[in-house]
Amino acid sequence: RKEVEQDPGPFNVPEGATVAFNCTYSNSASQSFFWYRQDCRKEPKLLMSVYSSGNEDGRFTAQLNRASQYISLLIRDSKLSDSATYLCVVNMRSGGSYIPTFGRGTSLIVHP
Amino acid sequence: NAGVTQTPKFQVLKTGQSMTLQCAQDMNHNSMYWYRQDPGMGLRLIYYSASEGTTDKGEVPNGYNVSRLNKREFSLRLESAAPSQTSVYFCASSDSGREQYFGPGTRLTVT
Numbered sequence: 135r136k137e138v139e140q141d142p143g144p145f146n147v148p149e150g151a152t153v154a155f156n157c158t159y160s161n162s163a164s165q166s167f168f169w170y171r172q173d174c175r176k177e178p179k180l181l182m183s184v185y186s187s188g189n190e191d192g193r194f195t196a197q198l199n200r201a202s203q204y205i206s207l208l209i210r211d212s213k214l215s216d217s218a219t220y221l222c223v224v225n226m227r228s229g230g231s232y233i234p235t236f237g238r239g240t241s242l243i244v245h246p
Numbered sequence: 247n248a249g250v251t252q253t254p255k256f257q258v259l260k261t262g263q264s265m266t267l268q269c270a271q272d273m274n275h276n277s278m279y280w281y282r283q284d285p286g287m288g289l290r291l292i293y294y295s296a297s298e299g300t301t302d303k304g305e306v307p308n309g310y311n312v313s314r315l316n317k318r319e320f321s322l323r324l325e326s327a328a329p330s331q332t333s334v335y336f337c338a339s340s341d342s343g344r345e346q347y348f349g350p351g352t353r354l355t356v357t
Contacts, residue, residue, distance in 0.1 A: 166343050176351075180347075227343075238286070
């Protein structure tokens with residue numbers, strides 16, 4: 135079982151829709167959590183960090199559920215430009231280091 | 247600031263050839279990472295360096311070596327390239343446990 139799992143999709147939604155992605159992780163020692171966006175053949179770029187209390191950045195809301203070991207990303211009022219692959223990342227503490235593990239990504243396609 | 251830079255952007259190798267991928271960051275980050283990304287596989291960690299002078303294996307280290315030359319630079323070497331190493335390679339840096347910043351990637355083809 136992969137340590138960080140995501141539904142690969144694709145999620146195909148119309149403009150203006152609300153869409154949500156989940157990401158589950160298996161290691162309860164996980165320390166920090168992030169969502170990245172990756173456009174085709176480009177490098178991943180940070181979308182937002184995920185805090186225990188949940189956090190919002192414009193149309194994007196991220197939440198963490200430590201008890202059930204998952205993080206979520208909600209996108210409201212989807213735009214065509216939101217079409218991309220969304221990667222969740224979990225950092226696990228190992229000795230004095232943090233080891234990042236990526237999910238395989240969820241593909242989002244927003245159509246007119 | 248340039249952020250994270252990688253060279254080369256593209257490379258074609260024949261089986262058995264060697265090469266070194268270069269990575270540099272100007273954000274004064276302690277930690278640096280090398281990943282490979284294959285279709286449908288997501289990013290897989292090859293090696294990481296938590297701080298200058300240390301390196302550790304990630305999920306898929308076989309066939310690779312790394313050098314943390316100084317705080318800014320972290321190189322990845324393929325001693326004897328194989329077709330299975332055809333991939334896109336990303337370098338990243340971060341402060342410990344914080345968000346990572348990625349370079350633009352190197353697209354490597356081994357024939």
